[in-house]
Amino acid sequence: MNNFNFDEIIPRRNTCSLKWDKAASDDVLPMWVADMDFRTAPAVLSALQKRVQHGVFGYTKVPDEFYRATTRWFARRYGFCFQEDKILYTSGVVAALTAVIKALTKAGNRILIQEPVYNCFFSVIKNNNCEVISNDLIYQNNQYTIDFEDFERKAADCDTAIFLLCNPHNPAGRVWTREELTRMGEICLKHKVLVISDEIHCDFVFAPHQHIAFASISEEFRHNSVTCIAPSKTFNLAGLKIANIYAENAEIRQKIDSALHANELHEISPFAVDALIAAYNHSETWLEALKIYLYKNYLFLKQYIATHLPQLKVTPLEATYLVWIECKALNINSKEIETLLFEQENLQVNAGTLYGAAGEGFIRINIACPRALLQRGLEKIRTVISN
Numbered sequence: 001m002n003n004f005n006f007d008e009i010i011p012r013r014n015t016c017s018l019k020w021d022k023a024a025s026d027d028v029l030p031m032w033v034a035d036m037d038f039r040t041a042p043a044v045l046s047a048l049q050k051r052v053q054h055g056v057f058g059y060t061k062v063p064d065e066f067y068r069a070t071t072r073w074f075a076r077r078y079g080f081c082f083q084e085d086k087i088l089y090t091s092g093v094v095a096a097l098t099a100v101i102k103a104l105t106k107a108g109n110r111i112l113i114q115e116p117v118y119n120c121f122f123s124v125i126k127n128n129n130c131e132v133i134s135n136d137l138i139y140q141n142n143q144y145t146i147d148f149e150d151f152e153r154k155a156a157d158c159d160t161a162i163f164l165l166c167n168p169h170n171p172a173g174r175v176w177t178r179e180e181l182t183r184m185g186e187i188c189l190k191h192k193v194l195v196i197s198d199e200i201h202c203d204f205v206f207a208p209h210q211h212i213a214f215a216s217i218s219e220e221f222r223h224n225s226v227t228c229i230a231p232s233k234t235f236n237l238a239g240l241k242i243a244n245i246y247a248e249n250a251e252i253r254q255k256i257d258s259a260l261h262a263n264e265l266h267e268i269s270p271f272a273v274d275a276l277i278a279a280y281n282h283s284e285t286w287l288e289a290l291k292i293y294l295y296k297n298y299l300f301l302k303q304y305i306a307t308h309l310p311q312l313k314v315t316p317l318e319a320t321y322l323v324w325i326e327c328k329a330l331n332i333n334s335k336e337i338e339t340l341l342f343e344q345e346n347l348q349v350n351a352g353t354l355y356g357a358a359g360e361g362f363i364r365i366n367i368a369c370p371r372a373l374l375q376r377g378l379e380k381i382r383t384v385i386s387n
């Protein structure tokens with residue numbers, strides 16, 4: 001079907017890689033922060049090589065093709081249609097969330113999240129003088145669901161200004177269904193809570209699940225939401241710093257635009273522009289092959305754990321390449337597990353509590369690496385746990 005070699009082990013030590021160079025030792029195997037150990041898509045590489053060959057790297061004017069490539073990708077893959085002039089670009093989704101929160105809240109406002117959830121949600125809320133309020137997800141029978149009564153109670157709090165939705169959800173691995181999204185969206189409309197939908201992981205949804213863009217559900221939802229999207233997880237471009245914000249509502253969009261400018265978050269590099277265009281226009285085959293490889297990694301991990309570590313429970317992976325593993329049977333807390341894995345076997349994973357108190361008893365493992373590395377990581381876990 002293709003000749004992409006996801007088994008190739010590409011050395012990343014001493015490449016200014018946060019993932020690989022954070023720890024001093026050469027022996028460390030990092031399976032924590034969410035970037036992949038694969039080379040990006042060939043079309044992206046050629047576009048970047050062409051840019052380097054040109055050799056002049058002045059200030060950037062973002063061309064029309066950047067917007068066209070973005071809107072076509074979402075329309076084609078998810079039936080999520082929006083106009084090019086309703087997009088604002090910035091250097092990352094976290095920067096986007098910062099600008100949106102700055103633009104649309106007052107100090108002391110509450111922002112509703114669903115713990116356990118992506119750790120930067122906490123920092124962007126707190127750094128903008130707002131308060132976190134969590135509608136913790138329900139974990140039962142190895143599955144995550146939403147406590148809608150609690151959701152409504154918290155949305156109805158008059159200080160709650162925004163619901164920060166993670167769609168699909170990191171680290172729970174859930175792809176929210178149309179019914180779940182509709183129910184949450186209706187509650188937010190009723191209580192005048194704006195929805196920010198972080199959809200950065202939407203390209204890693206595994207069949208039979210389907211990504212539903214929150215804003216695509218109804219016109220009312222479209223006007224009551226802001227969507228953050230990026231090619232950075234999908235094509236492994238996090239270091240190139242690029243993301244987009246789609247806001248249908250003109251007043252909201254203008255406020256976000258002002259916040260981006262006021263905080264100098266509106267500049268991107270020519271590499272980011274070229275990479276996005278090549279990714280969205282010419283790299284779909286690569287992505288489909290990658291998704292197959294990633295899902296096989298997940299099945300490999302599940303099988304390994306079922307065979308050698310039956311005391312651990314792997315949460316179903318509907319989306320993302322971040323596997324969420326329940327370790328409660330070990331009777332030690334998740335931070336201690338993280339420390340033991342690092343100190344005894346040089347393996348870096350994330351403790352579940354990084355994603356809020358509701359993550360206690362879990363660890364998160366990044367499986368976006370060649371299968372041989374994944375196997376090495378699993379063997380390290382087995383060694384530590386059997387000790």
Ligand SMILES: Cc1ncc(COP(=O)(O)O)c(C=O)c1O
Pocket residue numbers: 034091092093094095118166170198200201230232238242243
């Ligand atoms: C849900 C979510 N949003 C945003 C980000 C980071 O986005 P960026 O690197 O564009 O700031 C991540 C990275 O893991 C993530 O999981």
